[in-house]
Amino acid sequence: MTTDAAGVTDRQARVARLRRVAPSVALLLVLAGALLIPIAADDPLLRLASPERSRVDGLRAAIGDVPVDGLVLVALDADLGTYPEIRATTRAALVDLAAHGIRLAFISFTPEGRAIAAAELDRLRRTGVTPAPADLGFVSGSEAGLVRAIASVLPESAAGPIADEIDARGGGLAAFDLVLVVSGSDLSARSWVEQVGPRLPELPLAAIAPTFLEPELAPYLVSGQLTALLATLREGVTYAEAIATEPGDERGPTPGALAMLIGMLAALAVLGEAAARRLTGGGRPV
């Protein structure tokens, strides 16, 4: 009898747990399904791209100002948590730079940034980008390392035509025609503006950043300390669409508008339900 009662209680507990978890799992399944439904960029009902294009035009102009065969430093210091938000934008920028015949070099000042940079370099090599980007590796010391790189950015092991060109131009950050800072939570374009901007005022700095950094970086764009800035998902999607050349251009997937819409409506529904429960004096939600 006692065993039966315990079994019933266990079953009830399991059912209660399933009921608690079911809405979240169902939402995740719906979101995953929505991601599989292709939505055209010019769909009249759903559009993730921003109608405001000034920042996209700003980055395209900054890249356009780099001379053919120019050198661009990609300072990849994104973090693993927020990189998915800016991955499509970053890859679009790399495609854009390559399309302009610009030579690239990668450097990182954070360990997470270095890990992402290594993976992106590997991807670029596999896609056969020519000339192959130079890998300037990881510089420790965060902002102190950044200041050190102003004078010397080439590691001992650097070799190849791009490294030779950097060396011929002085071997420091001034060797580059543009720096594209891919920002994260540990080291953002703000550090570049603060540490490199006053020392190399002629060096153009462009930035790609996740949305949470936008309020921090936007004033630098207005003041001209940043030449260009893409810092929201919608701007990134607009940019990726603007430079899209062919479907398989290896930029990686851009976020799905339908999945975003469903997720946002679900969030609004949950907020509304919780607020209504509060207003009607309902019990404590679980």
Next chain:
Amino acid sequence: MRRTVVAAMALVTGLLLILDLLVVNPSLGQAAGALNELLVLLAAAAAVGGAVTLGAHHLREVAAGAGSRAGSMVLLGGMVVVLVAGLRPGSTGSADPAVAWLVAALLAPIAASIFALTFLFLLGALRRGFAVRGRETSVMAAAAAIVIVLLLPLGGAPGDWLASGATWVRAVPLAGVFRGLLIGVGVVVALSAARFLLLPDRDDD
């Protein structure tokens, strides 16, 4: 070491670095460069020391059977796998294809998945927040709801209108509050640093 000595070192170091930024002088530049080199070495030493301490802590946990043994073993296993991939003979370090694969195929998706789950956790936290701190949560939820509505990925004229609203919210109230916060934090940090550096410690009196 007396705090006044530490304070003096910090003051001299800071002043030297600021002067190097303001004045073009080769000797000053060399001195600031040497200090910067020390900072780089210090940061590298701190990073290595932190990793060793983390590994040692979890080794002790596994040996003593304390804490989450499974978690500690996963962490140690992960460290060993990445270190072997990056340090084995013939490896090219962090640029090695094995390390790049570990990052691109395992680390990045795992981190992104955990980050994506904050969506569900935040909603759950807001629901509970209504029961615990109703007024504050209501303000937060109302602001969140407005921002979500403004960011809805809709096409056509309604989508344009919402996007304009989102741009205004970002450029005016959000930017204003954020800059106010930044200035406030800056003032507090400057005052705290000045207090630490300039006021003598009780032990020094």
